[in-house]
Amino acid sequence: MLASITRNFARAAGLAALTAGLSLALGSTAFAGETLEKIKARGTIKVGVGTSPGFFAPDSNGRWNGFFVDFGRALAVTVFNDPEKAEFTSSSPQQRLPALQAGEFDILLSGVTQTITRAFKLGFHFGPVVFYDGQGLLVNKSLGVSKGTDLDGATIGIQSGTTGELNIADFFRKTKKTFKPVVIEDTKEFIQALDTGRVDALTQDASDLAIKRTQLAKPDEYVLLPERLSKEPLVPAIRGGDDEWLEIVNWTVYATIQAEELGITKDNVDSFLASEDPAIKRFLGTDPSLGEAIGLDPKFAYNIIKAVGNYGEIFERNIGKATPVGFERGYNQPWTQGGLLYSPPFR
Secondary structure, eight states, rough: HHHHHHHHHHHHHHHHHHHHHHHHHHTTHHHHHHHHHHHHHTTTTEEEOBBTTTTTTOOOOSEEEEEHHHHHHHHHHHHSSSSTOOEEEEETTTTHHHHTTSSSSSSEEEEEEEHHHHHHHEEEEOOOOSSEEEEEEEEGGGGGGOSSSGGGGGGEEETTTTTTTHHHHHHHHHHHOOOOEEEEHHHHHHHHHHHHSSSSSSEEEEHHHOOOHHSSSSSGEEEESOSSOEEEEEEEEETOOOOHHHHHHHHHHHHHHHHHHOOOOOTTGGGGGOOOOHHHHHTSSTHHHHHHTTTTTTHHHHHHHHHHOHHHHHHHHHHHHTTTSSSOOOSSSBBGTTTBOOOOOOO
């Protein structure tokens, strides 16, 4: 009996030590519960973004627009019921994660890829995937290549501070080919390197390359190769340890996905308020019990859809086929239509 008690005590002590070590690594004691309090005291949500038209860019009046920007506005609706209470600031790939860790932002909506090292080693938490992407290769058509392995020995430009550096090295190592990396920090220089022939190709998230192609002097002379070298799930990122803030981010994104699955849009949402479907009543807050139970405005999902629309509307408005970016939905469709978008139940 004594031996058993000793063993159990040792296990408990070991688990406590592991938990304490993990909590320290993730920074949970430093930021627990603080984010929402600071946001409410400040009156705005500080959102870190990038600079890629379609995803995030200011217009001629300085107003930010784009796919990720709309999710920032949706979050402001959840917290304040006001889409204008989100403050957007551009941050480079090299500076965005340190800036988030330092508290300069409440959330990053800048096309951050979710990885295990960013979760454990750097101590970040991630919301749902808002864009399923993959690393691609942008090349001059004159090279006559159709796949990545055709670039054996090529000089390839890589944006510093991204997951692209490791991905491209892994790809060429796996395929037993060689390449010459040129790591570039400045975004304008990154594009110019291909335009001037300094590099044979650029590698980055395919979504980013599709936009950069439109910024080249002669876009029609370049092609984005069809293969993808990696999985790049792009997610909202916050500092680790603040579970309340994480769940607010999670369910804000899920609300846009659930609305599309239910066929609820910005234009028709009011017509659903008379629905007797219990799931729709909970979702839109005509049955207030769910919102009251979780401490949010019972109509937070309704307010989001009324302000920015459902996921499909956000996608098509900013980066869909009718826009200069011209993306197909692909994996970024609801699971009911063969895509990967899936919301947990609102109950």
